[in-house]
Amino acid sequence: MPVVTSIQERLYPELPCFGCGQANPKGLRLRSYRGEGGLVTAAFTPWPEHDNGLGYLNGGVIGTVLDCHSAAAVMAEADERGWRPLGGAALAYVTAGLDVRYLRPAPLTEEVELRAAVVEADEARMTAEVSLWWDGKPRAEAVALWKRWRPRS
Numbered sequence: 039m040p041v042v043t044s045i046q047e048r049l050y051p052e053l054p055c056f057g058c059g060q061a062n063p064k065g066l067r068l069r070s071y072r073g074e075g076g077l078v079t080a081a082f083t084p085w086p087e088h089d090n091g092l093g094y095l096n097g098g099v100i101g102t103v104l105d106c107h108s109a110a111a112v113m114a115e116a117d118e119r120g121w122r123p124l125g126g127a128a129l130a131y132v133t134a135g136l137d138v139r140y141l142r143p144a145p146l147t148e149e150v151e152l153r154a155a156v157v158e159a160d161e162a163r164m165t166a167e168v169s170l171w172w173d174g175k176p177r178a179e180a181v182a183l184w185k186r187w188r189p190r191s
Contacts, residue, residue, distance in 0.1 A: 044069035057106030070110030095144040108182035111154035135183035144177040
């Protein structure tokens with residue numbers, strides 16, 4: 039069976055981001071994969087340290103994985119369209135906004151699924167819809183706004 043490389047491993051393997059950076063040994067190291075119709079999916083299993091104090095997945099961790107998973111969808115879209123990082127930047131886009139809605143508790147001890155899709159795209163900005171699912175139901179949803187990153191000195 040062929041080995042499938044994640045978006046993160048393919049497009050930004052040296053990024054030290056806590057959520058999606060493959061170069062951060064203490065991070066979450068999300069691995070996202072683009073499927074049919076542009077849907078990007080990932081599996082994430084929380085750690086015991088991600089407890090919200092009530093035995094469920096912490097909301098801040100949920101926000102982090104939604105942000106970082108939307109990054110994979112946006113970076114894959116940018117790569118497909120030829121919108122490369124500018125001026126030596128590690129990424130072509132950066133998060134400009136993340137509107138998260140918590141719908142129901144997410145488990146602390148079981149794998150959850152992340153889903154993301156770019157719903158609007160032009161070279162200046164992209165919008166992605168991203169969600170965290172468990173047991174056939176969405177647990178959290180977000181709309182992520184990403185803007186083209188032009189590093190300045």
